[in-house]
Amino acid sequence: MPFVNLHAHSHYSLLDGFGSPKDIVLRAKELGYNAAGLTDHGVIYGLIEFYQAAKDAGIKPILGCEMYVAQRTRFDKEAKIDVKPYHLTIFAKTNEGYKNLLHLVTKAHLEGFYYKPRVDLGLLKVYGKGLIALSGCLAANLPRAILSGNEDEVHDVIKKHIEIFGQENYFLEVQDHPLIEHQTIVNERLRDLAKQYNLGLVATNDSHYPRPEDSEVHDIMLCIQTQTTVQNENRMHYIGDYSIRDEKDLSIAFKDYPNAIENTEKIAEMCNVDFEFGKNLIPSFQTPQNEKFDEYLKKLCEEGLSKRFGDRDIPDDYKKRLEYELKVVNGMGFETYFLIVSDFVRYAKSKGITVGPGRGSAAGSIIAWSLDITDVDPIGYGLFFERFLNPERVSMPDIDIDFADDRRDEV
Structure with a gap:
């Protein structure tokens, strides 16, 4: 059964992801995967490095970003209200989509930066062409709405994202982290919503390090980020396995989620971005x-x-x-x-x-x-x-x- 690890973070997700883009490619190759994704938090610093490493390894690169989406607009920057943006997993489907991803990340930093580089739904609507979106992790808008019990908001979020990206380009993201209290609740609700809206489910592991043995180093990085020590039992830490996992393991974990594994390959097949290196690219001029x-x-x-x-x-x-x-x-x-x-x-x-x-x-x-x-x-x-x-x-x-x-x- 095919699997592509789409949702992955490198060390360019500063103090949150461990391992280089090349390390992610090598781990994917080691597991026999024919494609791999990179989705660093709010930045795309590593995409070219990732693309080149993937091409060298004979693996198809899936270029993405886990974007921060403002709760209101990217211009709202009020303390205690706008400090916690939503997450949204985005992939470039085409070269046009990659250019739109560049626009989004640039405007997120120049216009929407408030603790994090943020876009908003209006900006996603302008630059949504050629992009694929996944509903995201527990920090995303849809899972938060599910956990709040606000059914009107749940349906509103789905409808807005379908309007922006198109039904065929919007997938509901399920993750296997059973030790996290709310993950199973969210997964089961997403499964029902996928059926109701005729949307694809897609399995990810929100990988923050390449191999299981990297978890200890990753934990130390989180301590640096939160300015605490590993001796602090109440510190922020990741519960469970956030590595790039084996296909057989994930096939068992997602056996009750129809096509969630297969849809990872479907998304990989949908994404076709190619770069031409060694050539001067000068903007055109309208004469x-x-x-x-x-x-x-x-x-x-x-x-x-x-x-x-x-x-x-x-x-x-x-x-x-x-x-x-x-x-x-x-x-x-x-x-x-x-x-x-x-x-x-x-x-x-x-x-x-x-x-x-x-x-x-x-x-x-x-x-x-x-x-x-x-x-x-x-x-x-x-x-x-x-x-x-x-x-x-x-x-x-x-x-x-x-x-x-x-x-x-x-x-």
Whole structure:
């Protein structure tokens, strides 16, 4: 019977998860699993490392995050009310979903941070495409509603998540931690709700360390987090086995939960995110009337060079230098880079934000001078373009731009 350990934490779940992303992959490989997931708390620091380790091991990486969801909105930050966000297990189903996961984690830190990086349901609705959600552990919204006995809230939570992610992308998460008082109560209710709403059950172990023998080290980490010692009997500690467990063990544990094991593989099959490494990825640029990048860049440079000389004729050496630089830039595929930099420099100057005249090797480019990115005449000062961009050494261009420090954030 197939099983994929989807819900797992690495040491990037700071002082809560033990083991590297690679350790998780090695444990999955050791158990004969053909896929594995990573869902660190509120962060995705480890996903690329995990992806590469999984690919090297011949295991399919399932990229996720256990997100914190604000009880109200991510902008509400009131003591005693907003300090305990819900948990929600999220996976990237597609490359678009991975980009949406990036958006969510970024906004959680920049907009929703209050003790923890938090999203809210509104944000999930905006960036929910291409994502799969599991109802989460006991700290999640649905289990909390079940344990509170508030049936209206239980159904409201399910309906809202189905609306956000779609019925086929929302699963009810059951876990095997029988020593925890409320886990069985929640599991049994989730089983009934899955049948009522025609949702899939999915088995996870909320793994916080790769192997059973790692539990002692994990316990010590929790002591560091809570500033206590292992001698304190009342300390926070995990009851039971939170390792990446064997399939046979879990098959017995979840025998009364229809398709909970099989659905782990189903989710793994649904998730297909691929990265291309070793290639420069430059954002696209929207040109007027969808002009070709090279043609539009050439037009802007020629217009800019004409403005630099005013009523005077453009000297031949300047024309030849521009032609040469454009040939190099087009050949290396960096047209959009210059268009983007030119765009935000133009914006800054239009708003009266002070921009430096040019610093570093970019001052040697007549393209940069023509586009008003720099204010240093590279030919007049005998500067070499090759110090900035050399066709014999393929590397990203690097334009250093100084903005007034009191208005830099506007740019």
